[in-house]
Amino acid sequence: MSDVLHVTGLTRRFGAVVANDDVTLRVRPGEVVGLLGHNGAGKTTLVSQVVGLLRPDAGTIRVGGTDAVAHPAAARRHVALQPQAQAPIDGLTPRTAIELAGRVRGLSARRARAAAEELADELDIRPWLDRRALPEGRGLSGGIRRLTAFAMTVVAPTPLLVLDEPTNDIDASRRRLLWEAVRRRGDAGAGVLLVTHNVTEAERIVDELVVLDRGRVVASGSPTRLRGTQDTDLRLELQLPPDGAADVLDGPPVTVLRTVRAGRRVLLTVPAGQAAAAVTWATSLRDAGRVDGYSLAPATLEDAYLALTSPADDAAPSAATDQEPARV
Amino acid sequence: MSETRTALPSRPAPVQVSQGSTYRTLLRWQVASIGPFLPLVVIIQALLAGGIIVGFGFLIPDIDPATALFLSTGAPTVLLLTIGLVIVPQGVARARTDGTFNYMRSLPIARPLLLAAEMTVWLLIALPSVAVGVLVARLRYDLTFSFDWPVLVLAALLVTLMATAVGYAIAVSLQPMLAQLVTQVLVFFVLLFSPITFPAAQLPTWFQNLHDVLPARPGADLLRAGLASQTFEASGRDLLVLAVWCVLGVAVTLRALVRRG
Numbered sequence: 269m270s271d272v273l274h275v276t277g278l279t280r281r282f283g284a285v286v287a288n289d290d291v292t293l294r295v296r297p298g299e300v301v302g303l304l305g306h307n308g309a310g311k312t313t314l315v316s317q318v319v320g321l322l323r324p325d326a327g328t329i330r331v332g333g334t335d336a337v338a339h340p341a342a343a344r345r346h347v348a349l350q351p352q353a354q355a356p357i358d359g360l361t362p363r364t365a366i367e368l369a370g371r372v373r374g375l376s377a378r379r380a381r382a383a384a385e386e387l388a389d390e391l392d393i394r395p396w397l398d399r400r401a402l403p404e405g406r407g408l409s410g411g412i413r414r415l416t417a418f419a420m421t422v423v424a425p426t427p428l429l430v431l432d433e434p435t436n437d438i439d440a441s442r443r444r445l446l447w448e449a450v451r452r453r454g455d456a457g458a459g460v461l462l463v464t465h466n467v468t469e470a471e472r473i474v475d476e477l478v479v480l481d482r483g484r485v486v487a488s489g490s491p492t493r494l495r496g497t498q499d500t501d502l503r504l505e506l507q508l509p510p511d512g513a514a515d516v517l518d519g520p521p522v523t524v525l526r527t528v529r530a531g532r533r534v535l536l537t538v539p540a541g542q543a544a545a546a547v548t549w550a551t552s553l554r555d556a557g558r559v560d561g562y563s564l565a566p567a568t569l570e571d572a573y574l575a576l577t578s579p580a581d582d583a584a585p586s587a588a589t590d591q592e593p594a595r596v
Numbered sequence: 597m598s599e600t601r602t603a604l605p606s607r608p609a610p611v612q613v614s615q616g617s618t619y620r621t622l623l624r625w626q627v628a629s630i631g632p633f634l635p636l637v638v639i640i641q642a643l644l645a646g647g648i649i650v651g652f653g654f655l656i657p658d659i660d661p662a663t664a665l666f667l668s669t670g671a672p673t674v675l676l677l678t679i680g681l682v683i684v685p686q687g688v689a690r691a692r693t694d695g696t697f698n699y700m701r702s703l704p705i706a707r708p709l710l711l712a713a714e715m716t717v718w719l720l721i722a723l724p725s726v727a728v729g730v731l732v733a734r735l736r737y738d739l740t741f742s743f744d745w746p747v748l749v750l751a752a753l754l755v756t757l758m759a760t761a762v763g764y765a766i767a768v769s770l771q772p773m774l775a776q777l778v779t780q781v782l783v784f785f786v787l788l789f790s791p792i793t794f795p796a797a798q799l800p801t802w803f804q805n806l807h808d809v810l811p812a813r814p815g816a817d818l819l820r821a822g823l824a825s826q827t828f829e830a831s832g833r834d835l836l837v838l839a840v841w842c843v844l845g846v847a848v849t850l851r852a853l854v855r856r857g
Contacts, residue, residue, distance in 0.1 A: 345611040347702075351695060356694075
């Protein structure tokens with residue numbers, strides 16, 4: 269089966285900042301590919317090039333077999349994008365907005381009406397379906413607007429769905445509905461490129477993951493492969509006191525498979541067999557006042573993700589990670 | 597007919613919609629989103645018409661019928677230019693800032709249709725200005741107009757399209773903040789420094805020559821000829837100048853809509 273999205277060697281600069289640096293990735297039909305990365309990692313820049321809002325400096329983008337760099341208008345007919353910014357629905361009700369988006373995406377008037385009804389139930393937004401969105405964020409909450417924007421994107425079957433942070437502002441129960449809706453679109457044959465920094469939730473529905481860091485692909489593969497450890501491994505999370513030093517980690521009495529420092533948190537991946545030893549050690553650290561607290565849980569993808577994207581050398585923090593050149 | 601259904605769902609296909617259908621959908625989208633502001637736009641037009649026809653009248657003591665006619669037949673042009681050169685670019689600048697502009701550009705549509713739909717909506721909003729202007733002039737000065745309908749319709753359409761296209765072009769060519777600033781300056785230029793509500797002969801010669809190639813004076817004179825055909829005459833040259841500005845505005849806008857950053 270041919271890819272619905274095939275990106276090779278994609279490079280895009282903004283002045284001195286390289287927002288996308290030789291990025292290669294693919295999305296097959298029926299596949300949900302998560303694109304992970306910190307703010308400013310280049311995710312939105314990548315998406316903007318796929319839909320023809322930005323022109324790449326180098327590299328190729330093929331969308332459904334069409335060269336998206338040479339023929340952006342033709343390529344756009346294969347793509348539905350939910351951008352990170354809110355969709356323009358001021359003056360509209362979610363129902364009208366979804367129907368209009370369906371019409372633009374080729375549904376008949378009758379089919380568009382039915383699709384709006386189905387999506388209202390699928391995303392549990394029926395109480396707001398006929399409430400008008402007003403300017404300055406009045407009328408509808410940010411979460412309902414975001415769900416409406418999602419519905420506008422998926423209203424018609426489209427070969428490639430590109431969702432840029434679709435769960436922002438959405439409450440936990442409807443986030444779950446949205447993830448399920450994304451998975452359903454994939455199972456129905458659409459390729460999905462899912463841009464998110466919600467690693468833990470995305471892990472459950474993605475087939476493949478691509479991790480971007482400072483414009484480069486630093487890892488890709490299935491969640492299991494990226495986790496890189498046994499499913500049985502555990503994560504020992506130590507919460508350091510405000511002025512705590514990481515030297516508490518010197519000479520731990522357990523086998524540490526991976527260490528990630530994230531702010532005042534230190535995440536250690538340890539084998540399941542050493543759970544008791546890990547707890548004993550962590551308790552002693554807490555009693556000695558060297559950590560504020562600890563927790564022991566199954567290792568997650570987030571640990572692997574943080575390990576991949578945290579600066580390798582703390583002594584030389586990169587300026588690029590703090591910049592946000594990718595807003596379009 | 598036998599039913600041939602496969603177990604696998606059919607793969608989603610690329611969007612196939614006729615341009616006419618897309619245009620109608622975009623038009624509905626535009627009308628629906630501008631809808632809540634429409635009463636405000638109509639009130640602003642009425643106030644502007646009153647302000648120009650009644651207010652400018654105060655500047656001229658013992659206004660004679662000829663001057664009143666000139667003032668009144670210029671007022672609709674001021675209204676159309678204000679909408680096209682000020683309200684339109686401010687809306688576009690806002691759309692660029694809040695992401696609407698790029699959202700619409702990422703849809704599976706021919707991007708020129710975005711401009712077509714938007715210009716249609718502005719035509720619908722702006723054209724009643726001409727009627728409002730005529731009505732206010734009748735009430736205030738008890739004037740009788742002599743309409744030349746073909747010229748009037750052509751002039752009103754062309755002035756509105758030109759102002760909307762140029763306004764759009766300004767908004768997509770400049771940074772949103774700068775575009776807002778330029779439109780503020782344009783209001784003053786249109787209201788006070790363009791021979792729309794007063795005869796061009798009152799200006800220095802070099803400024804008259806400049807106004808021969810700018811769109812304001814030709815637009816005003818053309819519309820005037822449509823409203824009071826017994827007093828004023830339409831000129832082919834004015835029509836040409838307007839058309840050139842119209843094409844220029846549309847070309848710059850289309851380029852910005854299609855262009856990738």
